[in-house]
Amino acid sequence: MEYRTRTAFHPVERRRWKGGWLWSHLRLYDLYTLAIVAIYSVLAIALYPAVEDATFWLLLNGVVSMLVLLLAWADRPGAPAWIRWAHWFYLVPTIYLMYQQVHAYVPVVNPKLYDDLLIRWDYALFGVHPTHWIARFAHPVLTEYLQTAYMLFYFLPLICAAELFRQRRVEALMMLARTLAFGFYVSYLCYFALPAIGPRFTLHEFAQLDEELPGVWLTPIWRAYVNAGGGISAGAEQPERSVHRDCMPSGHTMMTLLTVVLAFRFRVRVRWVLAVLGASLIVATVYLRYHYVVDLLAGGVCALMVLWAEPRLARWIEQRLLPRAEQ
Numbered sequence: 001m002e003y004r005t006r007t008a009f010h011p012v013e014r015r016r017w018k019g020g021w022l023w024s025h026l027r028l029y030d031l032y033t034l035a036i037v038a039i040y041s042v043l044a045i046a047l048y049p050a051v052e053d054a055t056f057w058l059l060l061n062g063v064v065s066m067l068v069l070l071l072a073w074a075d076r077p078g079a080p081a082w083i084r085w086a087h088w089f090y091l092v093p094t095i096y097l098m099y100q101q102v103h104a105y106v107p108v109v110n111p112k113l114y115d116d117l118l119i120r121w122d123y124a125l126f127g128v129h130p131t132h133w134i135a136r137f138a139h140p141v142l143t144e145y146l147q148t149a150y151m152l153f154y155f156l157p158l159i160c161a162a163e164l165f166r167q168r169r170v171e172a173l174m175m176l177a178r179t180l181a182f183g184f185y186v187s188y189l190c191y192f193a194l195p196a197i198g199p200r201f202t203l204h205e206f207a208q209l210d211e212e213l214p215g216v217w218l219t220p221i222w223r224a225y226v227n228a229g230g231g232i233s234a235g236a237e238q239p240e241r242s243v244h245r246d247c248m249p250s251g252h253t254m255m256t257l258l259t260v261v262l263a264f265r266f267r268v269r270v271r272w273v274l275a276v277l278g279a280s281l282i283v284a285t286v287y288l289r290y291h292y293v294v295d296l297l298a299g300g301v302c303a304l305m306v307l308w309a310e311p312r313l314a315r316w317i318e319q320r321l322l323p324r325a326e327q
């Protein structure tokens with residue numbers, strides 16, 4: 001049964017956390033966020049001399065932690081609607097900040113690049129380099145569509161969340177938020193295992209991308225946004241040195257699959273639209289030369305692992321920290 005009123009809480013959240021009044025208002029995705037902030041902060045302190053902008057990241061983590069605790073404290077029955085809204089959707093900028101921050105630590109913890117290994121795996125599986133093979137289908141209109149679909153990565157979960165929010169399906173919105181937050185944070189930690197920069201740098205000439213995969217109108221704009229978000233400044237002479245090492249696993253594949261699965265689980269009205277756009281986005285990761293196919297396969301496996309592990313972790317937390325319903 002889902003709670004649809006404005007003041008309804010997820011059943012878990014009506015229990016009393018051990019530890020006092022503040023903890024009674026923390027949500028599971030708050031705990032996941034505080035956990036990733038703690039991990040990053042430990043890395044920043046332990047690797048302080050080697051981590052670029054370590055002081056800034058530590059200060060940022062302090063601000064994020066205080067924001068989470070403040071929103072948890074303020075979000076109580078009778079609180080203004082905007083507090084409830086903020087306690088749900090603060091995850092949007094926070095997840096992006098956590099993505100940007102992980103790239104300060106990956107080159108320090110694991111400086112080696114594993115692109116050669118991923119290329120060998122791809123070739124062993126398919127007998128060709130997939131980005132070379134798919135290039136035969138290149139067309140400006142197709143490139144325009146797929147580059148646009150790729151840009152929808154962060155919007156697909158928001159579309160799903162917006163419909164649940166509009167329908168006041170609180171329990172479903174809570175589950176979506178906690179699953180996606182957990183998935184994003186897990187994907188960031190996975191980047192430490194096999195850092196890679198992708199086929200647009202290794203199997204192709206990055207400088208020739210606009211000529212080899214031209215779009216129609218928006219592709220250069222979208223491509224520039226992706227480059228900037230991935231650490232490549234405009235006009236960079238050696239972009240492979242600054243680009244984020246986040247190919248393996250494919251977070252785009254992992255999080256898109258999670259979003260689509262949950263959209264169907266909650267029977268969101270636009271679930272088929274999300275499925276089509278999601279499938280296009282996943283194809284775009286290879287067509288646009290951002291990922292190897294093995295990155296996508298790993299992202300799919302990680303998505304399945306999150307769907308299996310997160311509910312079990314949530315139940316474990318409830319059993320240990322939420323021993324009985326609040327009377």
